[in-house]
Amino acid sequence: MELVEERPYRFRIDPHDGMRVPGVVFASRDLLSDAEQSLEQVANVATLPGIVSASYAMPDIHWGYGFPIGGVAATAVDAGGVVSPGGVGFDISCGVRLLAADCDRQGLRGMLPAIMDGLGRRIPRGAGPGGVWRLSGQEELERILRGGSRYAVEQGHGEERDLTRCEDGGAVADADVTQVSERARERGLVQVGSLGSANHFLEVQEVAEVYDEPVATAFGLARGQVCVMIHCGSRGLGHQICTDHVRLMDRAMNRYGITVPDRQLACTPVDSPEGRAYLGAMAAAANYGRANRQLLSDAARGVFRRVAGVRLSLVYDVSHNLAKMETHTVDGTPRLLCVHRKGATRAFPPGHPELPEDLRDFGQPVLIPGTMGTASYVLAGVPVGDAFHSACHGAGRTLSRHRAARTVTGRELRARLERAGIAVRPKSWRGLAEETPEAYKDVSAVVAATEAAGLSRTVARLVPLGVVKG
DNA sequence: ATGTAC
Numbered sequence: 001m002e003l004v005e006e007r008p009y010r011f012r013i014d015p016h017d018g019m020r021v022p023g024v025v026f027a028s029r030d031l032l033s034d035a036e037q038s039l040e041q042v043a044n045v046a047t048l049p050g051i052v053s054a055s056y057a058m059p060d061i062h063w064g065y066g067f068p069i070g071g072v073a074a075t076a077v078d079a080g081g082v083v084s085p086g087g088v089g090f091d092i093s094c095g096v097r098l099l100a101a102d103c104d105r106q107g108l109r110g111m112l113p114a115i116m117d118g119l120g121r122r123i124p125r126g127a128g129p130g131g132v133w134r135l136s137g138q139e140e141l142e143r144i145l146r147g148g149s150r151y152a153v154e155q156g157h158g159e160e161r162d163l164t165r166c167e168d169g170g171a172v173a174d175a176d177v178t179q180v181s182e183r184a185r186e187r188g189l190v191q192v193g194s195l196g197s198a199n200h201f202l203e204v205q206e207v208a209e210v211y212d213e214p215v216a217t218a219f220g221l222a223r224g225q226v227c228v229m230i231h232c233g234s235r236g237l238g239h240q241i242c243t244d245h246v247r248l249m250d251r252a253m254n255r256y257g258i259t260v261p262d263r264q265l266a267c268t269p270v271d272s273p274e275g276r277a278y279l280g281a282m283a284a285a286a287n288y289g290r291a292n293r294q295l296l297s298d299a300a301r302g303v304f305r306r307v308a309g310v311r312l313s314l315v316y317d318v319s320h321n322l323a324k325m326e327t328h329t330v331d332g333t334p335r336l337l338c339v340h341r342k343g344a345t346r347a348f349p350p351g352h353p354e355l356p357e358d359l360r361d362f363g364q365p366v367l368i369p370g371t372m373g374t375a376s377y378v379l380a381g382v383p384v385g386d387a388f389h390s391a392c393h394g395a396g397r398t399l400s401r402h403r404a405a406r407t408v409t410g411r412e413l414r415a416r417l418e419r420a421g422i423a424v425r426p427k428s429w430r431g432l433a434e435e436t437p438e439a440y441k442d443v444s445a446v447v448a449a450t451e452a453a454g455l456s457r458t459v460a461r462l463v464p465l466g467v468v469k470g
Numbered sequence: 471a472t473g474t475a476c
Contacts, residue, residue, distance in 0.1 A: 127474080197472085198471060236472065401474090
């Protein structure tokens with residue numbers, strides 16, 4: 001794949017083989033050293049009907065189902081633009097939530113082990129069923145699919161600020177529960193309030209460094225402060241919805257005269273029965289994901305309150321696997337776009353009307369979870385931005401799970417982390433080993449590239465004190 | 471990511 005360096009941290013793939021727009025990759029050569037397959041995917045995405053501006057990739061790009069993870073693609077609804085489940089990913093509404101404690105590390109004194117033990121007992125994790133919330137039945141599940149974290153808060157599992165500081169106020173209105181299959185519902189019923197496995201986690205962190213004092217203060221963050229970061233998604237429900245609708249679109253594509261270079265790019269027009277069906281089901285999964293993170297927050301709050309008398313306030317909650325209808329100016333004209341962000345975080349600029357009032361002057365918090373045992377970052381959306389106001393979403397995997405697990409055993413890794421002062425409460429040794437830091441790019445380099453490319457500005461760096469893993 | 475396969 002030929003990359004033209006337009007300027008530092010911005011590369012272009014010129015249109016070829018049916019690409020309707022160029023590819024644009026924000027990264028350093030170093031970060032792209034093993035990216036040939038995923039760059040191929042960037043080019044494939046550029047062939048989709050209705051795509052505008054470019055097929056974008058963030059610095060943490062790596063290979064994914066159809067679309068690369070770290071990909072951003074927007075299609076114009078009035079130009080037959082398509083929506084593709086592969087552009088969102090299997091874990092619909094996977095995202096990150098950051099809570100700030102009303103104490104610093106010293107304030108916890110010797111209570112961290114007890115907090116970690118409490119979280120270890122209280123936070124459901126790993127594959128399969130099990131969540132903190134036992135639902136009364138399908139009707140209550142539907143209330144979650146429609147109401148997201150708003151419903152969870154109404155039921156007493158949170159506070160008003162949890163909604164104002166959550167993307168979309170905690171819920172989107174366009175969920176269509178009739179497009180969520182029986183199987184997806186069955187899986188979803190028993191997993192509300194659970195982390196899942198793989199790279200999902202709940203971490204107790206400390207703000208190690210503040211790079212932008214005024215913005216950090218507005219976000220509610222200060223050096224030394226204890227935080228809780230939750231990274232998880234919509235579990236089996238989102239996975240099943242993706243599976244169901246990929247199949248439907250794969251069968252329907254012909255009828256719309258759409259051909260794609262890879263079947264995993266299955267798509268139909270946004271403005272088609274299949275497109276609307278997917279977007280309605282996806283919105284339901286988005287609400288489920290927010291409710292999931294809300295209930296885990298509630299559970300973590302209970303542990304912090306009981307063990308240490310500490311309060312946790314929501315800084316922000318943002319998804320990095322979602323397609324959203326947004327209006328953006330393309331070639332001087334405002335257009336309604338379906339913006340796919342897959343492993344990419346929305347990063348609205350200062351002044352954006354959808355930001356909560358107390359954050360509006362500062363830009364949207366962009367939450368970047370790091371690799372286990374390394375740093376995580378908080379960034380902020382910038383006035384100009386790029387890629388429809390998007391940023392990276394994490395470190396980006398480089399080793400397969402299998403290869404990662406061959407480099408270290410879970411027990412060895414836990415001992416290493418504990419020696420570094422990081423408490424670990426794993427569910428499975430194998431799962432822990434698969435998440436070893438060596439399997440990922442350096443999140444600091446990814447964040448530096450994101451800032452240097454002009455996608456966001458760095459606000460704070462957080463380091464783990466304890467990690468709860470699936 | 472995922473009851474790590476239809």
